[in-house]
Amino acid sequence: MMTTAQQSFATRLGFAGLLPFLLLACAALLDIYGRIAVTWFIYYSAIIISFIAGIQWGLVMQSDAADxxxxxxxxxxxxxxxxxxxxxxxxxxxxxxTAGLALLHLFWLNYERRHYQAHPWYLELRSKLTFTVVALHVIIAVTKI
Incomplete structure (x- = not known):
């Protein structure tokens, strides 16, 4: 089990991972390399989905569940x-x-809520991060695309 200090550090890293989403969304909204910013936003979103898959893979490897x-x-x-x-x-x-990627982020959050209740701090963090990421996807989809 992670210590409180480790959980705090992981939380800070999680929020730092929002910076590319925020910066690229702002760049797109301010039309600073607008199309490129949207494209990079989409690429980063796909990368984060893969990162979350790696987290899930690691959690499954630590489990001895039948499934x-x-x-x-x-x-x-x-x-x-x-x-x-x-x-x-x-x-x-x-x-x-953008809508498909937003749905994948929501899929991961729902998946984690069903399988990892033993880590409430992580679920709280993921909820906040996912809400922010999905909201940014909606903003990008509605305003720039």
Whole structure:
């Protein structure tokens, strides 16, 4: 179990991970390299979805649950979908890509709430981070795309 100091450090790192989302959203809204900022925002979102998949993979590896194989398989689905959304961005509208990525962030949060109640501090952190990220996706989708 993590100490309070480690949880605090992890929380600070989590919020630091919001900086690229915030900076790119501001750049897009202020039309500072607007299209490029939106594209990088989408790329960073897909990277974070893959990062969360790695967290899930590690948590499953520490578990001795009977359904670990199924859970490991589910860890692979969101990053593959995120990659497909980013790749399809050339043909699809950015609204569809941004909405799909936002839904994947919500999927991870829901998944974690169902499987990891033993880590309430982490679930609280993920809720705050996910709310912010999804809100930024909505703002980008509504205003810039």
């Amino acid at each position: 670990n194989n199924r859970r490991l398989g589910w860890c692979m689905v969101p990053p593959v979908i995120a990659w497909a959304l980013v790749a399809a961005g050339e043909w699809w509208s950015y609204v569809a890509v």
